[in-house]
Amino acid sequence: MKKDIVNATLLWIVLSILGWILVLNWNIFPPALAREARIVDDAFNLLTVLAVPVFTFVVAILIYAAFRFRSPGGLEDGPPIQDTGRILTAWLVVTIALAGGILINPGFVGMSEVRGEGGADVVIGVTGQRWSWTISYPNGVDVTSYTGELVLPVDQRIQFDITSLDPDVIHSFWIPAFRIKKDAVPGRITQMFITPTETGTFAEDPNVRVQCAELCGQGHAQMSMKVRVVEQAEFDAYLDEILAEGG
Ligand SMILES: [Cu+2]
Known part of the structure; x- marks a missing residue:
């Protein structure tokens, strides 16, 4: 089981690096001609960078499990796997922390930056x-x-x-x-x-x-x-x- 965790983690890291390379080098935006456009683009980039490891975590486990724990043959189910709940707890804590973090930035922080201050010229x-x-x-x-x-x-x-x-x-x-x-x-x-x-x-x-x-x-x-x-x-x-x- 320990070896499986190491392997799946390695796969997760590799997929995350590939994902980051893709999103950081692929400029999908139209030209940004305003101060506000930069703030929006920065928020989009930050959210994408944070989303990559969450997405690749699920994909890595799915791919690894599909090959490693497949049924030995026929229509039989593979061996059942018991978990103590630690992984679920960790998943819950990490995703809640991520959601709370982005609520603050770029959420509230970005909104107030876009709104800006002062009157108009x-x-x-x-x-x-x-x-x-x-x-x-x-x-x-x-x-x-x-x-x-x-x-x-x-x-x-x-x-x-x-x-x-x-x-x-x-x-x-x-x-x-x-x-x-x-x-x-x-x-x-x-x-x-x-x-x-x-x-x-x-x-x-x-x-x-x-x-x-x-x-x-x-x-x-x-x-x-x-x-x-x-x-x-x-x-x-x-x-x-x-x-x-x-x-
Ligand atoms: Cu209209």
Whole structure:
């Protein structure tokens, strides 16, 4: 039995190392253009790294037991194995400790990091409706997703005041390159704070776009808007440009 525990443990370690190599080298994320996106990606990586040994523990025991303790032949069961309960107790303690740990970090810690502190440098209004977005810029000009784009200044804390036309249905404001999303509810304003940290455009990567993330009807999939994160000077020039055009 002791030899079996050693063998299964070795298999567990090998599978865990393979799993860690896989998850740490496989970049599955879209570009991260905001402070909040990094926090979300870090949380995802941490959870995956912690999940690997839990997953490979089960798989290692399953694989080992299937070969080592298989029935000698025919339809007979293999020999029964008695356990004192120590393994079950250890499993319970470890998994409860892991669950409690991730509840605190990245749970509570990550949530407060994403929320951030302080006011906003720029306030931008967002209104969803079937099936378009309207952006209200700080200079009072509205731009819709039919013809315009969402232009944002880099390195500024942006407050999005999000709502949905009333009456309409619930939509969800989501920019994959920023990760965070927030419901747009008729008759109510929800807020989302984002600090873009890098410039980028929809042309460079299609994840730099607004996409409705709440199934809202026939045109849901087309309910998107190009996003462009630019330097402050370019943002100011854009505001002047749309003001001159009269919105
Ligand atoms: Cu929608």
